[in-house]
Amino acid sequence: xxxxxxxxxxxGVVTTGYPARSDDSAARLPTPPAFxxxxxxxxxxxxxxxxxxxxxxxxxxxxxxxxxxxxTACGRCQDxxxxxxxxxxxFELAATSRAHLVKRIPLLREAGT
Amino acid sequence: MTAVRPGASGTLxxxxxAVSGASLSGIGNAVAVRLPAAELERAAHHLTGAGARLADxxxxxxxxxxxxxxxxxxxxxxxxxxxxxxxxxxYPPLSDIAPAAFAEECEIYEQFGIRPASGKPLNRxxxxxxxGPDFPRLGRQPPVPPADLHAPHTVGGHAFEFPFGPVRxxxxxxxxxxxVTSGEEIVDLYMxxxxxxxxLEWRLRGRTPREASFHVERTEGLSxxxxxxxxAAAVEAALDVTAPAQAQRTRAVALELERLYNHAAATAALCxxxxxxxxxxxxxxxxxxxxRLNAAVFGHRYLFGVVQPGGVRRAxxxxxxxxxxxxAHGELRRAADALxxxxxxxxxxxxxxxxxxxxxxxxxxxxxxxRASGQRIDSRADHPAPPYVEHRPAVATRDRGxxxxxxxxxxxxxxxxxxxxxxxxxxxxxxxTQELPxxxxxxxxxAETPRxxxxxxxxxxxxxxxxxxxxxxxxxxxxxxxxxxxxSQNVFTDVPIIEASFWLTVAGTAR
Numbered sequence: 001x002x003x004x005x006x007x008x009x010x011x012g013v014v015t016t017g018y019p020a021r022s023d024d025s026a027a028r029l030p031t032p033p034a035f036x037x038x039x040x041x042x043x044x045x046x047x048x049x050x051x052x053x054x055x056x057x058x059x060x061x062x063x064x065x066x067x068x069x070x071x072t073a074c075g076r077c078q079d080x081x082x083x084x085x086x087x088x089x090x091f092e093l094a095a096t097s098r099a100h101l102v103k104r105i106p107l108l109r110e111a112g113t
Numbered sequence: 114m115t116a117v118r119p120g121a122s123g124t125l126x127x128x129x130x131a132v133s134g135a136s137l138s139g140i141g142n143a144v145a146v147r148l149p150a151a152e153l154e155r156a157a158h159h160l161t162g163a164g165a166r167l168a169d170x171x172x173x174x175x176x177x178x179x180x181x182x183x184x185x186x187x188x189x190x191x192x193x194x195x196x197x198x199x200x201x202x203x204y205p206p207l208s209d210i211a212p213a214a215f216a217e218e219c220e221i222y223e224q225f226g227i228r229p230a231s232g233k234p235l236n237r238x239x240x241x242x243x244x245g246p247d248f249p250r251l252g253r254q255p256p257v258p259p260a261d262l263h264a265p266h267t268v269g270g271h272a273f274e275f276p277f278g279p280v281r282x283x284x285x286x287x288x289x290x291x292x293v294t295s296g297e298e299i300v301d302l303y304m305x306x307x308x309x310x311x312x313l314e315w316r317l318r319g320r321t322p323r324e325a326s327f328h329v330e331r332t333e334g335l336s337x338x339x340x341x342x343x344x345a346a347a348v349e350a351a352l353d354v355t356a357p358a359q360a361q362r363t364r365a366v367a368l369e370l371e372r373l374y375n376h377a378a379a380t381a382a383l384c385x386x387x388x389x390x391x392x393x394x395x396x397x398x399x400x401x402x403x404x405r406l407n408a409a410v411f412g413h414r415y416l417f418g419v420v421q422p423g424g425v426r427r428a429x430x431x432x433x434x435x436x437x438x439x440x441a442h443g444e445l446r447r448a449a450d451a452l453x454x455x456x457x458x459x460x461x462x463x464x465x466x467x468x469x470x471x472x473x474x475x476x477x478x479x480x481x482x483x484r485a486s487g488q489r490i491d492s493r494a495d496h497p498a499p500p501y502v503e504h505r506p507a508v509a510t511r512d513r514g515x516x517x518x519x520x521x522x523x524x525x526x527x528x529x530x531x532x533x534x535x536x537x538x539x540x541x542x543x544x545x546t547q548e549l550p551x552x553x554x555x556x557x558x559x560a561e562t563p564r565x566x567x568x569x570x571x572x573x574x575x576x577x578x579x580x581x582x583x584x585x586x587x588x589x590x591x592x593x594x595x596x597x598x599x600x601s602q603n604v605f606t607d608v609p610i611i612e613a614s615f616w617l618t619v620a621g622t623a624r
Contacts, residue, residue: 007391007395
């Protein structure tokens with residue numbers, strides 16, 4: 001046991017300095033998408049809804065409803081419509097209410113443009 | 114893994130001679146023999162006698178139900194599927210011949226409502242007790258609910274049932290143990306594994322293979338690559354598609370990284386179970402470094418989203434592997450070496466949770482659990498497909514069958530995984546994927562996950578959509594050996610040690 005005690009002292013490092021300093025590996029993690037309203041119309045929104053495997057997206061008239069809490073950052077929406085969605089880089093997800101994780105994104109692109 | 118083409122073998126020729134009314138075909142990459150249902154018992158007798166390993170049993174369709182038995186011919190390099198139509202609500206009993214079939218007979222009863230003709234009681238293994246007629250299932254509801262396995266609270270003499278679970282501790286999957294004990298020694302043990310049932314096989318029906326792969330990866334998150342690869346290989350076999358060579362090597366790099374982090378996590382769990390918190394911290398430092406390595410190499414700590422039917426979605430960052438792999442494995446090896454010279458740790462592992470070679474063979478166990486019991490079973494070596502045809506693994510085995518043997522097998526495998534990753538990167542691992550035609554077909558896929566052989570069978574309709582996907586992760590096989598391991602002269606406090614050494618998932622078996 002004494003050897004384990006000494007070993008623990010020698011190797012007794014925490015695995016990360018986060019949140020006191022940023023974490024190097026965070027930049028490599030998949031993050032939920034950020035959508036560009038100007039690139040979204042009903043047609044592109046419907047394509048995004050169709051590819052989302054975790055049902056995090058739905059369309060209500062001219063609004064894309066994005067439930068960040070249901071998103072697994074799989075990247076399928078970014079693959080399907082690259083101009084309309086890109087990684088947000090946001091991996092610190094916190095809210096005081098479940099409803100705050102649901103974003104409403106207006107569809108600002110006019111059809112045919 | 115992919116494509117072993119149908120070919121003649123001694124076992125197959127013997128089977129065709131032993132049964133009547135058989136017809137031969139190819140199902141994707143495996144040999145299929147269709148039999149009259151009345152010949153199933155004779156076929157099972159012949160195949161078990163010839164040394165074939167019953168790797169899976171499942172049903173498909175309705176009116177009639179089509180039974181599929183998958184036999185691994187480990188010495189002959191391929192899988193054999195025997196199929197039989199069941200027109201009534203009973204089929205010939207198979208678990209009396211091949212005990213490995215019992216859990217699947219129970220599953221088929223819950224999902225399809227048909228049962229073996231033996232009259233043997235069938236247990237509830239998959240669907241929850243509240244599963245009524247509207248509950249999503251693959252076939253029809255059984256006429257009589259399956260039995261809820263329970264010991265009487267007084268089991269003769271002074272033995273009684275000690276219930277434990279399903280909520281056990283933070284971060285551990287839901288699982289109910291019924292421990293039958295006389296106070297300290299475990300007389301019997303049974304489990305309820307259905308709490309994590311998600312109806313995955315039901316959910317996959319009607320989806321395209323690419324849509325389905327997202328769900329398949331989540332069958333058991335700790336085998337995202339392995340089960341995902343088995344599924345992708347089944348789809349590719351069904352559609353006669355071959356993934357690019359560099360993508361096959363990428364899959365293998367991801368699979369070996371998956372093996373490494375799982376074995377590190379099992380080591381940490383073993384330390385926790387034996388109360389060695391500093392050893393646990395040492396193993397978890399190695400685990401964290403391996404998970405960060407995964408994120409650096411493939412963009413995901415648990416390697417989700419790497420494999421897809423037809424190829425891979427990402428190439429590995431070779432520089433990240435070279436920069437971090439040996440350091441992270443060195444951390445794990447130093448922790449394992451220190452543990453291997455700590456008597457208070459080894460004393461808890463030696464002679465605990467013994468699974469004999471005969472038990473492992475009869476129950477069809479796979480992976481490190483089987484290999485630690487002297488069974489030299491590794492689908493990378495027994496059923497090699499690219500890239501393992503060129504990059505053969507050395508298979509680690511031990512004979513004692515106890516927890517210590519499993520610990521040793523895991524760490525020998527971890528070192529071998531590092532060697533394989535170096536070789537695979539040297540040969541060239543990249544991205545690339547083949548388009549999938551929208552066509553009908555069926556195929557079998559397999560991969561050697563950290564827990565052992567995973568099998569997936571896929572049937573597609575003419576639009577290329579899934580009609581039946583059978584997911585059989587290694588956990589499905591190995592839980593059936595867990596109660597035997599616990600009964601072998603063990604006491605209460607050995608159970609978490611044995612569970613850590615099996616390193617199974619409940620999600621994988623409940624699906």
